[in-house]
Amino acid sequence: MQTIGVLGAGAWGTALAFTALEAGRSVRIWAREADVAGSLSRGDGNPAFLPGIDLPAMPASTDLSDMKGADALLSVVPAQFARGVFTELAPHIADGTPILLCSKGIEQSTLSLMTDVLAQTIPQAVPAVLSGPSFAADVARGLPTAVTLACRDRALGDRLMAAIGRPTFRPYWSRDLIGAEVGGAVKNVLAIACGIVEGLQLGKSAHAALISRGFAEMTRLAVAMGGEAQTMAGLCGLGDLVLTCSSVQSRNMSFGKALGEGQSAESILAARNSVTEGVATAPALIELARKHEVQMPICQAVDDILAGRSSLDDAMTALLSRPFTQEGL
Numbered sequence: 001m002q003t004i005g006v007l008g009a010g011a012w013g014t015a016l017a018f019t020a021l022e023a024g025r026s027v028r029i030w031a032r033e034a035d036v037a038g039s040l041s042r043g044d045g046n047p048a049f050l051p052g053i054d055l056p057a058m059p060a061s062t063d064l065s066d067m068k069g070a071d072a073l074l075s076v077v078p079a080q081f082a083r084g085v086f087t088e089l090a091p092h093i094a095d096g097t098p099i100l101l102c103s104k105g106i107e108q109s110t111l112s113l114m115t116d117v118l119a120q121t122i123p124q125a126v127p128a129v130l131s132g133p134s135f136a137a138d139v140a141r142g143l144p145t146a147v148t149l150a151c152r153d154r155a156l157g158d159r160l161m162a163a164i165g166r167p168t169f170r171p172y173w174s175r176d177l178i179g180a181e182v183g184g185a186v187k188n189v190l191a192i193a194c195g196i197v198e199g200l201q202l203g204k205s206a207h208a209a210l211i212s213r214g215f216a217e218m219t220r221l222a223v224a225m226g227g228e229a230q231t232m233a234g235l236c237g238l239g240d241l242v243l244t245c246s247s248v249q250s251r252n253m254s255f256g257k258a259l260g261e262g263q264s265a266e267s268i269l270a271a272r273n274s275v276t277e278g279v280a281t282a283p284a285l286i287e288l289a290r291k292h293e294v295q296m297p298i299c300q301a302v303d304d305i306l307a308g309r310s311s312l313d314d315a316m317t318a319l320l321s322r323p324f325t326q327e328g329l
């Protein structure tokens with residue numbers, strides 16, 4: 001696997017392209033914005049989405065047909081836009097091309113995971129999922145990172161790991177695509193909740209309780225959807241939950257913190273050009289939880305706040321008034 005195509009040149013697409021380049025691959029990037037493609041190609045980095053980080057020149061264009069012939073693709077298009085990009089890309093993709101889904105979210109209009117969106121739009125591709133605790137800026141600086149690479153076929157998983165892995169970017173193989181996807185999507189909504197707790201200054205004990213009970217919600221949903229509980233204890237579940245809920249370097253956590261401090265969702269989102277996946281995923285998650293008859297009270301509280309059904313105080317009161325019960329997943 002020598003040529004890697006990267007779909008999407010936001011912070012994460014850029015960091016993954018860099019890491020594949022450092023792993024010795026030849027890389028092509030599809031950027032939606034002409035100025036981003038120009039800047040990456042010239043070696044001027046990605047000031048729009050990954051400011052302040054020096055990067056080597058990386059071939060980038062705005063033409064999806066440039067992805068043709070890549071040995072594998074990494075899809076890093078935000079979840080709500082993936083279907084549109086995949087539909088345009090489909091004619092350029094050969095049978096059996098592995099597409100590694102690296103975005104973390106659920107399509108709001110259809111409740112689809114990214115593997116479902118891929119199967120519906122590019123059925124000739126072979127799906128794989130990359131997810132785990134990995135801030136783009138850390139990866140682009142070459143700081144040590146480990147992630148889950150989920151792929152049904154072990155031999156293909158090994159080839160993908162060899163293609164993009166290096167000592168400071170360590171993929172671990174899993175067969176559980178659903179678990180990897182659900183972990184990445186749910187942790188963003190939980191990070192909003194943790195940010196709210198921080199913004200409201202409710203203390204580190206509340207923060208730890210939220211991570212722990214949030215993990216139970218994430219695991220319940222993953223298992224109900226066909227994933228494995230053990231996957232959730234790994235990098236793409238607990239690992240990413242801990243990272244994202246611990247640092248305002250996370251867009252989801254910082255969004256929640258600003259909400260907790262009294263800003264409106266609209267004003268926070270209007271001030272950023274980056275994606276805050278948990279905002280669009282929260283209502284989809286609640287619909288999925290309903291469909292699978294899974295209780296997700298923390299995610300429900302986030303959705304109620306975002307939809308304007310609850311104030312922060314009312315959502316907190318509702319959570320704290322739940323009946324005492326047995327601990328467990």
Ligand SMILES: NC(=O)C1=CN([C@@H]2O[C@H](COP(=O)(O)OP(=O)(O)OC[C@H]3O[C@@H](n4cnc5c(N)ncnc54)[C@H](O)[C@@H]3O)[C@@H](O)[C@H]2O)C=CC1
Nearest residue numbers: 009010011012013032049078081103104135136274275277
């Ligand atoms: N930034 C990070 O540290 C990490 C991000 N991710 C995931 O990667 C995905 C992409 O996030 P980032 O690279 O951080 O994005 P970003 O927030 O840096 O940039 C926004 C991206 O959205 C794209 N975009 C905006 N409107 C679009 C449209 N209408 N159609 C297609 N694309 C559009 C932009 O071109 C840009 O690539 C998300 O699902 C995120 O959860 C996963 C791991 C780490």
Ligand SMILES: O=C(CO)COP(=O)(O)O
Nearest residue numbers: 132133134135250251252
């Ligand atoms: O997924 C991430 C780290 O693993 C990045 O999280 P944010 O999208 O909240 O910044």
